[in-house]
Amino acid sequence: MAGRHTLTIVKPDAFGAGKAGLIIALLEKHGFVVKAARVMHLSTEQAGGFYAVHAARPFYGELVEFMSSGPCMPLLLERDDAVATLRTVIGATDPAEAAEGTVRKLYAESKGRNAIHASDSDENAAIEAAFFFAGADTI
Numbered sequence: 001m002a003g004r005h006t007l008t009i010v011k012p013d014a015f016g017a018g019k020a021g022l023i024i025a026l027l028e029k030h031g032f033v034v035k036a037a038r039v040m041h042l043s044t045e046q047a048g049g050f051y052a053v054h055a056a057r058p059f060y061g062e063l064v065e066f067m068s069s070g071p072c073m074p075l076l077l078e079r080d081d082a083v084a085t086l087r088t089v090i091g092a093t094d095p096a097e098a099a100e101g102t103v104r105k106l107y108a109e110s111k112g113r114n115a116i117h118a119s120d121s122d123e124n125a126a127i128e129a130a131f132f133f134a135g136a137d138t139i
């Protein structure tokens, strides 16, 4: 059965533009409950580790540089069918292809600076939640 938790990150472009509140409000409108949150400026080592699965991709260096360029906001979210629902709500990786009303259609600039990350499977949601919130209190 699909799980009830997923991990999202309001990325440095959206956080730096003061869009975190609007994005979280949109997620809440879609039924997500924030279970844990942090504001943090990732080091290049942390950003590289988080996206290690993409290490062989041509955009990896750009991705790591961008994700460590300023503060971001990781959030642990809860809802029925959390992973699939959140991926629908955030929209396609490239905002030019994202559906109307999605986070990336509303707030992203490009495939690289695309406002938000979301886990792509229950397995990765657990790994990514542990990356940011291992040992943290959740409510």
Ligand code: CMP
Residues within 6 Å of the ligand: 054, 059, 062, 063, 093, 111, 112, 113, 114, 116, 117, 118
């Ligand atoms: P995200 O959901 O955080 O997962 C991996 C990220 O890699 C993705 O969002 C994009 O921000 C980034 N990405 C994917 N494809 C490209 C690309 N062609 N150029 C730059 N960044 C990319």
